[in-house]
Amino acid sequence: MKPQTKYCNKCEQNLSYSEFYKDKSSADGHQRYCKHCVKQYQTSFNDKFSKKNITRLLSDPSVSIEKLRLYFGVYVEEDFTTSD
Ligand SMILES: [Zn+2]
DSSP: OOOSEEEETTTTEEEEGGGEEEOTTSTTSEEEEEHHHHHHHHHHHHHHSOHHHHHHHHHSTTSOHHHHHHHHTSOOOTTTTSOO
């Protein structure tokens, strides 16, 4: 049986799974950081790289979303360029 909560390594709190975005590639199917922390990360992500730059980065075959993901430590939402 799955635990009801998941520990966020970023804000160091146990939160319910509904507070985490889903991530099919992760062991428990959820991202390691909670939605709140991911949002904060994505804000700084967007500050560092404009959408245009990200589009350019992602169109570069040597830069995969996996590399960006590893670099930033969070999953980059496929639709992260759209407003919430
Ligand atoms: Zn968190």
